[in-house]
Amino acid sequence: MGLFSKTIRTLGPWGGYQLARQICRNQPRILMYHRFSDPPVKGWASPHFFEQQVRHIKDNYNPFSLVGLMQYKREHGRMPSHAVVITVDDGYRDFYQYAYPILKKYQVPSTLFVTTGFIERKLWLWPDKITWLLSQVDYIQEAVTIDALRSEAGPVNAETRQVYWQQWNDHALSLPDDEKHWFIDELARQLGKAIPEAIPPEFEPLSWDELAEMQQNGVEIGGHTVTHPSLGRVSQSQAKVEIVGCSNALNENLGRRSRTFCYPNGQPSDFQYFLPALVEDSGFLGAVTAFPDANGTKDPFLMRRHVSGDDMFQFFKATSGVELLGHRLRRDIRLRRDFFLGTTDIASPGVNA
Template sequence: MELLSRSIRKIGPMGGYQFARQICRNQPRILMYHRFSDSPVKGWASSECFEQQVRHIRERYNPYSLVGLMKYHREHGRMPPHAVVITVDDGYRDFYEHAFPILQRHGVPATLFATTGFIDRRLWLWPDKITWILDQLSHVSREFTIGSFKVSEGALNGESRSELWKRLIAHALSLPDEVKHEFISGLACALGLVFPDEIPESFAPLCWNELKRMQEAHIEIGGHTVTHPSLGRVTEAQARDEIFGCRDALNQHLGQQDRTFCYPNGQPSDFQPFLPDLVREAGFLGAVTAFPDAQGISDRYLMRRHASGDNMFQFHKAVSGFELLGHRVKGDRKFELEFSPT
């Protein structure tokens, strides 16, 4: 009995993946990655794991960059069969060190979404500031509050640290953009910490030359705003500056190109109805969210993505279309409103 259930668990998904791959052959899947490393780090794609995934994509699917997929659709009036797109957010240097050589080796294109103020080294990505603050501490010596956020006294070990990190990120995301920055500075100040002038190596961005080299080697460099705010927490004028400013920086440093766009954080609460129109007006050919649901990629300015990284089970679910089918069966729709531009 034991053996039977183990076998079903093992063979079931394999058959399920095959089935999903066939059913979803005309529904491209967009995979989402963030960070890469040489050795295993939780949530990051290690070189070994990523190479296995890239090889699988090369052998079983048709890999495209996102802009390549959009252009294919424009030229043929349909999507290519078995298409898969690898996308990577933010613009960290580890992409160049660990992922790019693997993509090159297997001739697989991808899309990297760059936060241009980060590439310019004018700012750190703000979640990294929260990570850095917690990395400096082994305990919080006194209870304090910043606005409505309370930090309790106590040791910071693995679990309590990640719990506090999640609460801090969620709180920061709920704030208007400038209040968020004040909150993060206030937190550092309350803990007696001063941010280093230079971005620490572990949070370092790519430079423009590296982006240029990758663009010449079939990596699309897409837009991801200038400062990585939640676009659900900014005014329309700020959103315009973030989207158009990012486009201008990319074109100035990398030359005029067709590109796509990625909404920072990309959850349903990070959207406002005017955003897809702004992104389209800026000339981006499409845009992606950071969550999947039953909609798939039917709305070109709100194309859903599937998480990938170090977890091979999640990778197979995502790449095969199994996850997409699951959402379709349940009729999952994450947006109340359809923001789709007409």
């Protein structure tokens, strides 16, 4: 743990969070969730902690859906004060089971970004295929070799599963979209498994009916492409098919209305310079990344998000603005160092302001 985190862990409960909340009152914080489960699963959110978080946001902040936030900004020419946005990615059924009842109970708005091909059950999300493959084998008999990738043979257990997953996921993300699908099929072949056509229950998507019901009750249904590719690895025309196709599917199934967009995977390498304009021209009012930095919500088509889940320390750090202030502090130190040393440091090409 860095010195900054240590200081915050100590000072947070003694007024540090309140101070950050005050300093950052005009800079909305956007929280990012993915999956929900009961009993809890590491890295996911469980209803027990999520309810505490929703209540805390309701009692201490001004909760908005992302499209609500963008509409407020358009109307008033500025962001609302003490705004916090809950966003959830992908469109898994567990949102309806565990998160939606809590959001409805407290009347807290939120934004759910859905991959429309997944909702239509035309595909299952490719990282889930890697997860599924690793759930089917308890020993990798022979080293996996595909192009430059080499994964050693060995047992698949709680410890090594994550290592294999990361290695294969990173390799898939480095490939152009069509090669990525070939890679996953080849992975399955080398592991001696056939990936089923139908989505297994643990990776099931929501239905259009469920989405329509939630849209009636404070959940903005935003866009997250048709097939969830890294938009950093597709041609401009392919990106357009993904973004416009997603927007059309949402409008056809849920009625035409203003929405926001979320870039799949959302890291700096998942971007290309033309994407923000493409997203805006497709009718979306704003868009989010999957990482935080000093820029916060400055660019409406590249708004930064903060990770959230069952870790209450991370939740308070993200919600109060402490995490944002930490990034600002680090940026200021870097700028000063560059000024004195005459160097420049481009940390996230393409999305660095």
